[in-house]
Amino acid sequence: MRAALPASSSLNFLAGIFAGAGINLITSVATGPEAEVSSTKIALDSVLWVAAAACLTWAAQVVQRGERDADVEVQGRLTQEEKEEIRDHLERRSWRRARLPIILTVVFVIGSVALLPRFIPWSALL
Amino acid sequence: MPLPFDWDALTTVPSDEDGQRVISAARNDLEKAATALREKFDVALPFRLLSRDFKNPDEPRVVVLVGEKLRCEFTDGALQNARRKGLGPIDLIASAVVYEQSADVDGKPCVILDGNWRPKRVGRANGPTEAQMRRHRRVARLPMVTGDIERAIKAGKNVMIVGKHGSGRTALAAVVAQVLGGQGYGQIWLDLTDPADGPESVVAELLKLPKQEHYLLVADGLQANIPVVDPLLSCAPLLQMMFGLQILILATTWKSVADKVTGGDPHFDASPIGVSAEKLIKQMLDDESIFGEDRQKIETLAGDDVHIALSAIDIFHAHGRVPDVGELQQEFTRDTDAPAERRALYHLSCLGVLGLVMSEVQAVEMFGRPTITELLDRDLVHRTDEAFTVATQRRAVLVMNFALEHWPEIGSEGQPEDVVWTHLQRSDRLIRATLSQIDNVVSPETLRPASSYLISAWDISEQLARWLEKQTNHGPAWEDNLGSSVFAAMALARLDRPEQWLKIAEHVRARWTYADPELQLPEPVGGNTTDFKDFQQIGREMAEEDLAYGEDGHPSGMPAAQFDPQEAYRTWALGLLLCFEATAPLAYRDAERIRMLLDMTKIAADSLDGYFYPVRVPWVTARVLMGICHADTEPRENRVVARASKWLIDLASGSDPGQVVGRWLSGTGTWNTNEEATAMCVIALVSAQQRYRAGDVIDAALSWLTGRSAEWGREGQEIDLAQVIEAFAFCTESYVPGEQTEMLVNQHLSTLLQRTRNELRKAPVADRPEERLRLPFLAAQLTEIVWRTVQSQFKRLLRDVMGTSDRPQASSNGRSAMPRPRPEPDPAFLPEPDKGLTAGQLRVWQAAASQLRRTLNDLISDRSSPGKAGVALVQTLLAENYRQQRLYNELLGMLDSQATVETLRALDELGQEVCGPSWPTLPYPDHYRDEAPA
Incomplete structure (x- = not known):
């Protein structure tokens, strides 16, 4: 059975969300009725959102390359089972290669959510 | 109005005319263009x-400024060369732009073409015709893939469309190029x-x-000419850097x-x-609303070829039923009754099997213009650039078999491999291009060992060529070492x-100078070259050798004390210079220099015995003899050859009449081995065509060398190894034509290739004898051996590749292009009184065996790529294919008219x-040979 792995287009879509929605989020926070957040904090959080989006785009590129490799490899007189297994193998390989950008994405997303202005009152907690 | 791309005024100037007139005429033509x-x-x-540049009145030049950047200067010699070779004004300027550039006095880039420049025909970059485009548009039906390619190119990326024969690569490229052409991309279409x-x-x-903002260079069929890929790819950045032209490449392969x-x-x-024939065919069938059994039949018939599928669909629409293989063959050869047309179609289909084309000039010369026009009009052959072909490969196979x-x-035209070999022999460039792509046509496992060696040998000789080219560009003097220079030059010429x-x-x-008739030997100008040090060292080695011989002294009678390194060095140089001048490329061969050197050999040879100095070192005589x-x-x-050969023969003959020693002593201690000296002497005697006189000595020497393989085959003894292989390769051609010798040569050749590959990667060892000329020497030997092997084995390789090994051959040694036995007027299954397969039945079985072989080759090749190495199912099936291939080879050996029922079953x-539903129904004999009488 083939592993249900998301396609590269889904990753690209998610990267768009991070870049767009994340920045929207902080913009609304920063320009909201009680906007008293420092520019440095906003800039830092924006950088993290953009970094998360960039890493996810990187991961999408790696996965897309794997898909393209698979397209090239499955040509010729191969059985359907072979084609599926080759595709599966190459897609898994590309996901292995995409581990680093995905881990970085998760780290950046966690960081950016955690640092959202007025989301977690760090000064009260620390 | 047609543009003036041919010489006009220049053609009216006689070839022996004064340079000024040539320059004026060419200038007029260039100005007009x-x-x-x-x-x-x-x-x-x-x-x-x-x-005009008249700074040097002896050599006036036409000066052209290209793209306001590059100054190109042409002497009358270059202009005459261009006219003789059929290069027009535009081709001449194009050749100059890609020629090696220098800087003029102001430091600006400049190219000078003079009489030494050797023009090469410039291929036309014509895109597909309107009729071809119509067909391409019918084939390229995957808008997603087309869109991907377009996007990649617009993003500034080069793209390579990858697919098998008949997968629709060219059609896709043509459609994309047309779309981008409409969006402001200038198009350059190369059919490689x-x-x-x-x-x-x-x-x-x-x-x-x-002028456009971007240009799209379509390089169709990279596989057809791999040696040109490198210069082609480096040309785009060069043009961008020099002239600011933005060129993107869309390649298919x-x-x-x-x-x-x-x-x-x-x-x-x-x-x-990637482009897949399977997807395209499915899309075609969906678009044409063909489903059910008909759809399956077309898919099976088409295999992996979209063009066959398209033809099958057309026939289906015309006749309302799916054609079989026979009908398809009829369709691809329809109404071809005239002998000239049949001949042309057969020749072009044989070439088409290897993806080769026939130039228009050659086709017209061979078959006549009306024949070619008729075949073109009936769409039985296709035009690409200025050439004709039967494409695709699958269609060519069908036509050839039919x-x-x-x-x-x-x-009477000969076997398919004869047709291809005759065609390739017209140009070395074609042989090189074909050899370079052949390992991509078939997987190496399917070739006989000799053919595999040939391919890997060719591959490494190409690597050597690049290495030699680099080294020569870096320092053409080769560290002032004559040996290195000459061996490198011989390899480069080859x-x-x-x-x-x-x-x-x-x-x-x-x-080096040798023009003075007073000189006895060539003389180095400005002091000795670095090789001289080797001869001084040889003198010291000789002294040590003398000590080992003790009081008796060296058998040659010449002690080290009498050795004159200067004379030996210059005599050796005489041999090398002869080899150098005589193997020069034709355009640069100087008959006068060769004559002077040959005259010198008459003076330099010993007047009594005929050897060349020194008497103690036979390989110097061998070197001059080779020269x-x-x-x-x-x-x-x-006469010089006859006397020197006799001296060499006597040296390897025993003191008693009829006794043969069969080896030559190096005479230089540990500097050279006896094996190397013996191999050189054998090569010299064979080159001197002394078969009659030296037969016994050569046989004995080869036996001696065979027994000494542990010595010359040792790691570090590559020069010996190369010499011995060449000696055996020479003798395989001239004396001992046998598979065993051939196998011996091939095995050792593969060792030498491996070691040479390693040598290219590592740094030289400082204290090894002959270290300076090691690699150039190996390069010269290898290219010579490989070239000889190509000549003798290429036809067999072609037979392997074209799958015609299974057919009965015209003659036992495969060399003759004798007519094949005429087929019966009606070969199909005529009952014969005898038992076993009839001639017609056997042909059907052989055709089926060919199909099986090709399918197995395809399967192995499809499953062998590195990307599939980790896929368990693919590896299991690959192992199974290898098993099937071994079984096939076994069965093929038993497939004849007397084949047993077990073999046939x-x-x-x-x-x-292996082939599934495409496997034909085969005719079994009524009675078998091994059947007991009823």
């Missing part, structure tokens, strides 16, 4: 004439099946194209070639986009690198297992 282009539109790469297509063709097209070029040899940075089976008169050969020649010819044999067209008539079962 430049003006015509300027008036037509703003040109991509414009050129204009500068004032024409060996003359290269960087010059690209520049020639840019000189005629209107096979997967194996794509892996090779994206892997780095030569490197091509492009996004590969012709072999149904047209008795083509028997590997078709005349420009690099000339660079070395300029140095060597300036460094004379290269230079003299009739060495058997040459086993082959039939194997065919069904």
Whole structure:
């Protein structure tokens, strides 16, 4: 059975969300009725959102390359089972290669959510 | 109005005319071409004439400024050469732009073409015709893939469309190029099946194209001419850097070639986009609303070829039923009754099986214009650039098989491999291009060992060529070492690198003089070259050797004390210079120099015994003898050769009459081995055509060498190994034609290739004898051996590749192009009174065996790529394919008219297992040979 792995287009879509929605989020926070957040904090959080989006785009590129490799490899007189297994193998390989950008994405997303202005009152907690 | 792309005024100037008139006439023609282009539109790469250059009154030049950046100067010699070779004004300028550039006095880039420049035909960059485009649009039906390619190109990336024969690569490229053409991309279309297509063709097209922001260079069929890929790919960045032209490349090729070029040899940075015949055929059938049984039949018939599928669909619509293989063959050869047309179709289909084309000039010369026009009109052959072909490969196979089976008169044309070999022999460039792509046609496992050796040998000789080219560009003097220079030059001449050969020649010819009739030996100008140190060292080695011989002294009677290193060095140089001048590329061969050197050999030979100094070192005599044999067209008539050969023969004969020693002593202690000296002497005697006189001595020497293989085969003894292999290779041709010797040569050749490959990667060892000339020498030996092997084995390789090994051959040794036995008027299954397979039945079985072989080759090749190495199912099936292949080879050996029932059943079962529904129903004999009488 083939592993249900998301396609590269889904990753690209998610990267768009991070870049767009994340920045929207902080913009609304920063320009909201009680906007008293420092520019440095906003800039830092924006950088993290953009970094998360960039890493996810990187991961999408790696996965897309794997898909393209698979397209090239499955040509010729191969059985359907072979084609599926080759595709599966190459897609898994590309996901292995995409581990680093995905881990970085998760780290950046966690960081950016955690640092959202007025989301977690760090000064009260620390 | 047609543009003036041919010489006009220049053609009216006689070839022996004064240089000034040639310059004036050429200037007029170039001016006319430049003006015509300027008036037509703003040109991509414009050129204009500068004032005539009469700075050097002996050599006036036409000066052209290309793209306001590059100054190109042409002497009358270059202009005459261009006219003789059929290069027009535009081709001439294009050749100059891609030629090696220097800097003028102001430091600006400049190219000078003079009488030494050797013009090469410039292939035309013509895109597909309107009729071809109509067909391409019918084939390219995957808008997603087309869109991907377009997006990648618009993003500034090079793209490589990857797919098998008949997968619709070209159609896709053509459709994309047309779409982008409508969006402001200038188009340059190279069909690389024409060996003359290269960087010059690209520049020639840019000189005629209107100016655009971007240009798309379509390189169709990279696999057809891999040697041109490197210069072609480096041309785009060069044009961008020099003239600011933005050129993107859209290439099409096979997967194996794509892996090779994206892997780095030569490197091509492009996004590969796969195209699958299967998907395209499905899409075609969906679009044509063909479903059910008919759809299955068409899919089976088409295999992996979209063009066959398209033809099958057309026939289906015309007749309302799916054609079978026979009907398809009829369709591809329809109404071809005239003998000339059949001949043309057979020739072109044989070439088409290997993806080769026949130039228009050759086709017209062979078959006549009306025949070719008729075949073109009936769409039985296709035009690509200025050539004709039967494409695709699958269609060519169908046509070729049909012709072999149904047209008795083509028997006199020879076997398919004879047709291809005769065609390839017209040009070394074509042989090189074909050899370079052949390992991509089939997987190495399917070739006989000799053919595999040939391919890997060719591959490494190409690597050597690149290494030699690099080294020569870096330092054409080869550290002032005559041996290195000469061996490198000999290899470069053989590997078709005349420009690099000339660079070395300029140095060597300036460094040595032999024009003075008073001179007994060539004289180095400005002191000895670095080789002289080797001869001083040889003197010291001789002294040590003398100590080992004790009071008796060296058997030659010449003690080390009497050795004159200077004379030995100059005598050796005489031999080398002869080899050098006599193997020069034709354009640079200087008959006067060769004559002077040959005259010198008459003076230098010992007046009494005929050897060349020193008497103690037979390999110096052997070297001079080889040089004379290269230079003299009739060495058997040459008295110097006869006397020197006799001296060598006597040296290897025993003191008693009839006794043969069969080896030569090096006479130089540990500097050279006896094996090396013996191999050199054997080569010299064989070159001197002393078969009659030296037969016994050579046989004995070869036996001795065979027994000494542990010595010359040792690691570090590569020079010995190369010499011995060449000796055996020479003798295989001339004396001992036998498979055993051939296998011996091939095995050791593969060891030598492996070691040479390693040598290229590591640093030289300082204290090894002959270290300086080690690699150039190995290069010269290897290229010579490989070239000889190509000559003798290429036809067999072609037979392997074309799958015609299974057919009965015209003659036992495969060399003769004798007519095949005429087929019966009606060969199909005529009952014969005898038992076993009838002639007709056997032919059907053999055709089926060919199909099985090709399918197995395809399967193995499809499953062998590195990307599939980790896929368990693919590996299991690959192992199964290898098993099937071994079984096939076993069964093939038993497939004849007397084949047993078990053999036939086993082959039939194997065919069904491998080929599935496309396996034909085969005719079994009524009675078998091994059947007991009823």
